[in-house]
Amino acid sequence: MAWKALDRTESPFDKDAPPVLSEAIREKIRSFFPRYETKRAALLPALHVVQDALGHVSHKAMAEIAEVLEIPPAAVLDTLTFYTHFWNHEKGSKVIVACRSLSCQLTGAEKVLDAIKGELGIDEHGTTEDGMYSLITEECLAACDHGPCVLINEKLHKCVRPEDVAKLLKDPKNSEIEPPRSDLFDGPRGAAAAASEGVGKTSDIQEMRES
Numbered sequence: 001m002a003w004k005a006l007d008r009t010e011s012p013f014d015k016d017a018p019p020v021l022s023e024a025i026r027e028k029i030r031s032f033f034p035r036y037e038t039k040r041a042a043l044l045p046a047l048h049v050v051q052d053a054l055g056h057v058s059h060k061a062m063a064e065i066a067e068v069l070e071i072p073p074a075a076v077l078d079t080l081t082f083y084t085h086f087w088n089h090e091k092g093s094k095v096i097v098a099c100r101s102l103s104c105q106l107t108g109a110e111k112v113l114d115a116i117k118g119e120l121g122i123d124e125h126g127t128t129e130d131g132m133y134s135l136i137t138e139e140c141l142a143a144c145d146h147g148p149c150v151l152i153n154e155k156l157h158k159c160v161r162p163e164d165v166a167k168l169l170k171d172p173k174n175s176e177i178e179p180p181r182s183d184l185f186d187g188p189r190g191a192a193a194a195a196s197e198g199v200g201k202t203s204d205i206q207e208m209r210e211s
Contacts, residue, residue: 011059012059013058013059013060013063014060017060019064020054020058020060020061020064021050021061021064021065021068022053025049025050025053026064026068028049029042029045029046029049029050029065029068029069030068032045032046039068039069039070039071040069040070040071040075042069043065043069043071043075043076043079044079046065046068046069047065047076047079047080047083047086050065051085051086051087055087055090055091055093056086056087056088056089056090056091057080057086057087057088058088058089059077059088062076062077062080062088063076084136084138090127090131091127091134092127092128092131092132092133092134093131093132093133094132094133094134094152094153094174094175095133095134095135095136095152095153096116096133096134096135096136096150096151096152097136097137097138097141097150097151097152098112098113098116098135098136098137098138098148098150099137099138099139099140099141099143099147099148099149099150099151100113100137100138100139101139101140101141101144101147103144103145103147104141104144104147104148104149106147107147107148107159108147108148108161108162109147109148109149111162112148112150112160112161112162112165113137114162115162115163115165115166116135116150116165116169117135119165119166119169120133120135120169122134122135123135124136124137133169138151141156143156143158146158146159147159148160148161150168152168152174152175153175154175154177155174155175155176155177157174
């Protein structure tokens with residue numbers, strides 16, 4: 001078996017290519033700065049913002065995030081690769097996360113996973129040809145009393161049986177959730193807006209220390 005050698009002296013992306021982060025994305029990342037003592041602390045929110053906007057975080061996007069946060073690009077890569085939530089390559093518009101925890105395994109998770117693979121014609125970390133679905137597994141989806149569980153984007157499906165898979169995947173609303181996402185994700189709107197709603201500036205580090 002031959003191992004592929006990687007030339008670490010070469011950039012993994014074209015440095016002369018146009019920026020991938022728009023000014024709007026950069027400004028959204030900067031909007032998190034007042035919450036933290038350092039810009040580096042906004043790295044996780046920045047990764048969420050970029051993946052939400054672009055679908056994944058490419059190596060060039062990592063370099064541009066590092067530029068905004070004034071940190072080494074390696075620090076962005078280290079954080080991104082630690083979490084399975086983030087993708088450094090293109091993924092489907094819907095990501096299926098099949099639980100592989102013990103409680104789900106005991107209730108038939110392996111057969112559910114096999115049914116998903118068979119229905120979509122892909123393996124773990126694969127993406128369907130139409131770009132609709134990508135498939136991964138996670139150790140636990142925190143719903144052990146309702147196994148086997150499957151997460152499609154942010155929507156949790158409980159007690160999934162192999163015979164349910166085909167119908168579930170054909171449901172166009174299988175990833176829709178009713179609760180609105182917290183506006184914490186969208187960054188602070190400024191002290192004036194918070195004060196007008198009677199909300200304290202809990203993102204202000206100095207204020208929290210004084211309280």
